[in-house]
Amino acid sequence: MSFSTLIQHCLTGISLGGAYALIAIGYTMVYGILRLINFAHGEIFMMAGYFMIFSMASFPWPISVTITIAGTILLGVAIERAAYKPLRSAPRMSIMISAIGVSYLLQNLATYLFSALPQSYPEIPILKKIFQIGAVSASLVTFITPVLTILLVYALVMLINHSKIGMAMRAVSKDFETSALMGIKINNVISMTFVIGSFLAAVGSILYFTDRMSVTPFSGTLPGLKCFVAAVFGGIGSIPGAVVGGFVIGVCETALVALGYSTFSDAFTFVLLIVMLLFRPTGLFGEKNIDKV
Amino acid sequence: MMMKKSMRILLSGFLVLLVAVFLLMVEQDKAQNGMLLSVLEKGVILAVVAVAMNLLNGFTGLFSLGQAGFMAIGAYTTAILLIPVDAVDSVYYMNGINPGIKAFKTLLESAPGAVQMAYPYLALIVGGLMGALFAALIGIPVLRLKSDYLAVATLGFSEIIRAILSSPQMDTITNGSYGLNKIPGFSSILITFIIAGVCIGLMALLIRSTYGRAFKAIREDEIAAEAMGINLFRHKELSFVVSSFFTAIAGGMLAMFMRSIEAKTFSITLTYDILLIVVIGGLGSITGSVIGALLVTASKEWWLRFFDTPLSIGGISIPLFRPGFRMVVFSVLLMVVVLFYRRGLMGDREFSWDGLYGLIKRLIKRQRPSKGGAA
Numbered sequence: 001m002s003f004s005t006l007i008q009h010c011l012t013g014i015s016l017g018g019a020y021a022l023i024a025i026g027y028t029m030v031y032g033i034l035r036l037i038n039f040a041h042g043e044i045f046m047m048a049g050y051f052m053i054f055s056m057a058s059f060p061w062p063i064s065v066t067i068t069i070a071g072t073i074l075l076g077v078a079i080e081r082a083a084y085k086p087l088r089s090a091p092r093m094s095i096m097i098s099a100i101g102v103s104y105l106l107q108n109l110a111t112y113l114f115s116a117l118p119q120s121y122p123e124i125p126i127l128k129k130i131f132q133i134g135a136v137s138a139s140l141v142t143f144i145t146p147v148l149t150i151l152l153v154y155a156l157v158m159l160i161n162h163s164k165i166g167m168a169m170r171a172v173s174k175d176f177e178t179s180a181l182m183g184i185k186i187n188n189v190i191s192m193t194f195v196i197g198s199f200l201a202a203v204g205s206i207l208y209f210t211d212r213m214s215v216t217p218f219s220g221t222l223p224g225l226k227c228f229v230a231a232v233f234g235g236i237g238s239i240p241g242a243v244v245g246g247f248v249i250g251v252c253e254t255a256l257v258a259l260g261y262s263t264f265s266d267a268f269t270f271v272l273l274i275v276m277l278l279f280r281p282t283g284l285f286g287e288k289n290i291d292k293v
Numbered sequence: 294m295m296m297k298k299s300m301r302i303l304l305s306g307f308l309v310l311l312v313a314v315f316l317l318m319v320e321q322d323k324a325q326n327g328m329l330l331s332v333l334e335k336g337v338i339l340a341v342v343a344v345a346m347n348l349l350n351g352f353t354g355l356f357s358l359g360q361a362g363f364m365a366i367g368a369y370t371t372a373i374l375l376i377p378v379d380a381v382d383s384v385y386y387m388n389g390i391n392p393g394i395k396a397f398k399t400l401l402e403s404a405p406g407a408v409q410m411a412y413p414y415l416a417l418i419v420g421g422l423m424g425a426l427f428a429a430l431i432g433i434p435v436l437r438l439k440s441d442y443l444a445v446a447t448l449g450f451s452e453i454i455r456a457i458l459s460s461p462q463m464d465t466i467t468n469g470s471y472g473l474n475k476i477p478g479f480s481s482i483l484i485t486f487i488i489a490g491v492c493i494g495l496m497a498l499l500i501r502s503t504y505g506r507a508f509k510a511i512r513e514d515e516i517a518a519e520a521m522g523i524n525l526f527r528h529k530e531l532s533f534v535v536s537s538f539f540t541a542i543a544g545g546m547l548a549m550f551m552r553s554i555e556a557k558t559f560s561i562t563l564t565y566d567i568l569l570i571v572v573i574g575g576l577g578s579i580t581g582s583v584i585g586a587l588l589v590t591a592s593k594e595w596w597l598r599f600f601d602t603p604l605s606i607g608g609i610s611i612p613l614f615r616p617g618f619r620m621v622v623f624s625v626l627l628m629v630v631v632l633f634y635r636r637g638l639m640g641d642r643e644f645s646w647d648g649l650y651g652l653i654k655r656l657i658k659r660q661r662p663s664k665g666g667a668a
Contacts, residue, residue, distance in 0.1 A: 273446060
């Protein structure tokens with residue numbers, strides 16, 4: 001493999017990893033607060049793809065991006081209100097089944113509304129501009145993705161560490177009941193978590209699908225699961241961990257595809273998950289959690 | 294008032310006989326009752342998977358989502374063993390078949406008649422054992438995980454299985470992404486019902502044994518169960534292996550029912566479909582799972598078909614009805630059950646003759662005043 005192909009693959013991998021990182025943050029934040037794998041997160045990401053397709057049909061791209069982000073946030077919060085909130089005191093298995101139910105519903109709804117055939121994803125001209133450096137050529141989106149990811153994560157970390165709502169989020173994730181007793185409005189905090197998660201999923205979806213060119217009702221499932229693995233890899237509940245996990249999985253997956261093992265690139269993620277859970281169940285940056293009787 | 298034991302056995306025997314006679318009657322006219330037959334057969338196969346999933350999720354409290362993977366293992370093993378030797382070349386037309394498998398099949402041709410008669414059942418059991426073997430291996434690392442991690446790890450495992458089955462490296466065994474076809478099925482639907490009945494019966498016996506009580510103890514409180522002297526890992530592993538064994542057998546039966554399989558059949562959606570059955574039937578109820586499987590399959594494949602075909606009432610066509618609407622209705626139904634009827638059809642109760650008798654008695658009592666009023 002020549003040097004320029006190697007660079008090319010690295011760029012692709014880092015760009016994919018950036019999109020994964022943004023989605024993984026959504027998982028890690030929801031898990032940190034509700035202790036729930038939001039199985040529907042991958043489907044929220046997929047729906048964001050469809051929102052973009054339909055808004056681009058009639059608006060210029062800056063407005064479409066805004067519409068997509070707003071629509072995705074609304075969807076995320078609506079799911080939380082309708083499917084998770086009524087089950088807050090139910091056993092954990094019920095909430096998980098509810099999350100799977102929502103993901104099943106969104107998939108079938110998308111198949112019904114937009115058909116199971118792949119719909120071509122609209123191009124944002126600026127993002128698709130090709131840059132040529134020596135033998136390496138890449139579109140702008142490849143460069144923008146990692147930079148944007150880092151910027152957004154920085155902003156998010158600032159928000160969580162230095163704002164009132166951020167402090168409330170940290171409190172709720174430490175101890176649900178005590179923070180409620182201290183006068184924190186739990187429902188607002190949870191909604192805020194879903195707002196942030198869905199916002200990042202929408203941005204991630206735009207970056208991811210611009211490279212992939214088409215959306216199907218099932219194109220959210222596998223990226224969703226991979227991003228959950230990324231979140232576990234980095235230590236669930238930790239935002240820097242999710243970002244690192246996203247990049248690791250993106251780069252490894254691209255490397256496997258480049259080496260010709262594309263059938264195993266999906267399987268690899270889950271092998272990574274099982275190995276990680278065996279040797280370091282708390283992930284790279286996770287806090288140790290001890291169950292008390 | 295409890296019924297006498299002999300009475301209950303008599304009633305159960307009568308029910309079994311009734312089902313058998315009904316099936317034989319339905320099968321007399323295969324062309325006329327094609328839909329009913331296929332719904333019944335698929336329903337009863339899914340019932341086995343649903344009960345197996347219930348054993349794990351409802352009785353042991355292990356939230357596993359690997360059902361599709363184990364079904365794939367069983368289906369592929371059974372299918373590879375059963376494809377007749379003269380059909381092999383046309384099935385594996387792309388890459389050729391592994392010479393070892395072909396030699397085995399040719400050898401089998403010359404086996405005595407009794408072996409050939411028992412061969413399909415043996416193939417199913419071998420499929421089940423393969424599933425159990427994989428479950429035992431995967432269970433050692435995975436069963437140490439807690440609820441949601443276990444769910445994702447088993448889901449991931451089922452994806453790994455699917456990737457391996459359809460990979461080009463396995464072309465001469467699983468025929469890669471082309472899938473397998475020309476799988477011979479059973480001659481009568483009665484055989485499928487008997488096998489399914491035996492599988493479900495064995496699982497019910499396990500649940501009613503001391504092991505089953507240990508499973509339930511683990512479900513209620515792991516730490517308390519461990520303190521009572523239940524070996525957590527051994528019981529979880531047992532539950533996982535047994536459940537996977539029967540899931541794989543059902544996978545084999547599904548392969549024999551569908552006649553052709555491909556790796557795509559066993560995607561995550563299949564696991565979700567089975568979860569839907571278990572939840573609608575009630576987590577922790579065997580009879581609930583069986584009823585759920587038959588009801589869901591019948592409404593999905595048959596009764597609710599009309600949701601997918603354009604409908605017009607009085608010349609006005611209703612735009613809602615077009616392909617895909619059926620599945621939307623189904624997922625909404627699942628959400629309604631999850632949110633409002635969390636216990637499903639049966640909750641964690643089981644069907645019993647006493648229960649039915651009590652129900653009828655209560656219904657009659659409630660109706661009597663209104664009857665009196667009418668007279």
